[in-house]
Amino acid sequence: MWDFLKQTHSWPHGSSSKSPSEELKKLLKKVVSFRDLHIHVNVASDASLTSLEAKAQQEEAHIPSSSSLYAAGQNNTHRVVLEQKKLAIILVGLPGRGKTFLCNKLKCYLNWLGHPTAHFNVGQYRRKIKEGADMQDAEFFDHNNPAGRAARERAFHLALQDMMGYLHTEAGQVAILDATNSTQERRNKVCEALRGRVRYIFIENICADPAVLQQNYLNKMLYSPDYQGVDTEQAVSDFMLRIRKYEDIYEPIEDRNMHYIKLTDMVTGRGHIDINRISGYLPGKIVFFLMQVCKSGMTNARRIWLTRHGESIYNQKALIGGDSSLSPNGAAYAEVLPEVILSRLPKSADGTPVPVSVWTSTLQRTIQTAAALPFAKLRWKALDEIDAGICDGMTYAQIAEKHPAEYEARKKDKLRYRYPRGESYLDMIARLEPVISEMEREGESIVIVGHQAVLRVIFGYLMAQHQAVLRVIFGYLMAQPQAAIPSIHIPLHTVIELTPRPDGTMGVEYIPVPIQLGDGPHAHPSDLAASMEASMGEQQQLPPALLQQQCQLQAQLAAAVGCGAAAAAAAAVGAPAGPAEDAAVVIGGGVFSKAGEQQQDGSRASSESTDSFVSAPAEMQRMSSCSSSSTIAQMAAAAAVAQMH
Secondary structure, three states, rough: OOOHHHHOOOOOOOOOOOHHHHHHHHHOOOOOOHHHOOOOOOOOHHHHHHHHHHHHHHHHHHOOOOHHOOOOOEEEEEEOOEEEEEEEEOOOOOOOOHHHHHHHHOOOOHHHHOEEEEEEEEHHHHHHOOOOOOOOOOHHHHHOOOOOOOHHHHHHHHHHHHHHHHHOOOOEEEEEEEEOOOOHHHHHHHHHOOOOOOEEEEEEEEEOOOOHHHHHHHHHHHOHHHHOOOOOHHHHHHHHHHHHHHHHHOOOOOOOOOEEEEEHHHOOOEEEEEEEEEOHHHHHHHHHHHHHHHHHOOOOOOEEEEEEEOOOOHHHHOOOOOOOOHHHHHHHHHHHHHHHHHOOOEEOOOOOOEEEEEEEEEOOHHHHHHHOOOEEEOOOOHHHOOOOOOOOOOOHHHHHHHHHHHHHHHHHHHOOOOOOOOOOHHHHHHHHHHHHHHHHHHOOEEEEEEEEHHHHHHHHHHEEEOOEEHHHHOEOOOOOOOHHHHHOOOOEEEEEEEOOOOOOEEEEEEEOOOOOOOOOOOOHHHHHHHHOOHHHHOOOOOHEEEEEHHHHHHHHHHHHHOHHHHHHHHHHOOOOOHHHHHHHHEEOOEEEEOOOEEHHHHOOOOOEEEEOOOOOOOOEEEEEOOOOHHHHHHHOOOOOOEEEE
């Protein structure tokens, strides 16, 4: 470069002109054409090129194909190309430490962000290959039991093979291997299968707090398939013996060459997190997310209530967006909302009510709806309704008339469609991520008064699916895939109660509030015809027999893990709030009372949106006592009414 500059410009020696440094500065301000530069390269001979090509082809022929990337028990000496976009997460920890809880939380979060994630639980593989109907007792998990060890190794390899197969599909991006992986030998086998093929990190969960362990063990015996139909005393004794078998051989991660995140007593609020050789976008997101989830803990009694704002003036006129105030019907809903929430407050272990906070958007219809709630309130700009851009303040019919191309584009792909000068659902997912993080971090109950699209996104997260804002939130909470979020049904004048489960999933309950809707063009009776698939979450109310079993387990576990009387009392789990005897449950096609008497016939309800042509969910799982029989009749009658979302 310097030779080029000297050739193209010379300074007269001994002259009184500007100095060379000044001339150089002047020259550098000009545009230099690099076409004048000539780079000379010594090109190899044709013979040497042919030799190099032949060697490359020979090496390429030895690289295994994706169909043979993993073979159980074999060491592959050939390195394949590392797939940077693929990530394997391997859990490590003793039984009853909350590994499955973390797996479900991570799966929910990553899928919601748009990274397809699958969960591979080795325990499920173990139960599938079980021979006979006998329980796999503690002796099965003895390291010195050859038959049990062989069966567990087989289950491990089957899960590992399926995980590798998933990661080598085009759709799979993240896979989570859920197992104890309690020895360095086992972890080395995982590394051998993954090294050079996909990126991987280990997450070790360590917990030694007696109260937390007692609650975890209780949940394990109440809900684990391993102990279904097993006598309570036998289940407690066997599970404690199983843990001791694992403790005999357990080796914590200490190799600093491994990529790992170690969580130590994080759920107690007094623990710490160790991060070793973790870098990159997704691993970094995972670290931050785990810090929020672990702070709220697994055993806290809390609820999350989602509700749209009451009916607004814009709702009555079928207009989208805007910042209108509530209609008389919406104001009536705001008046009765506190009674609904207060009647369902959960209690902590010591019997005191769990603190509640109220989150709203900055728009007046949500602020007015939450005004009477007797709790601390927080306004989030991120909870504002989806920005409709140039379509704000219009009806869907007007959009179809004035902007037919936009109307059709939205119908084809509601998830990715962005209003001109406005937002898409994907944009909302990005702006709602801080809300999700804070919601996971909070240990208290939360009432979110929002908009349909926002609640759809949050519900989609929580159940693995404003109306728009609520759709986004709902989509997160229910772990719904991104594509399902724009079609999640979020009815007006309905409280959606979500209850965290011990395994990291959510139970859901719809509570319609009987407010008479107005006669405006946007008064959709089918908003009260919301019905949910029974598979979205089983009823949280435990039957008396299971409650009695729970009490017995608590007493025995308190003695087994060494809890004192105070700790045992603190770990007690109360029955869900609300008068269960007045509740109604929709089972199949009919509504039944607690006693089993059919109250009213119902048919499969669907609510077809004229802009999305997606049917609403089909079966409401449970309705609270605030739903009258006339309301249920109105809901059933309105099932076929088409509406715009």
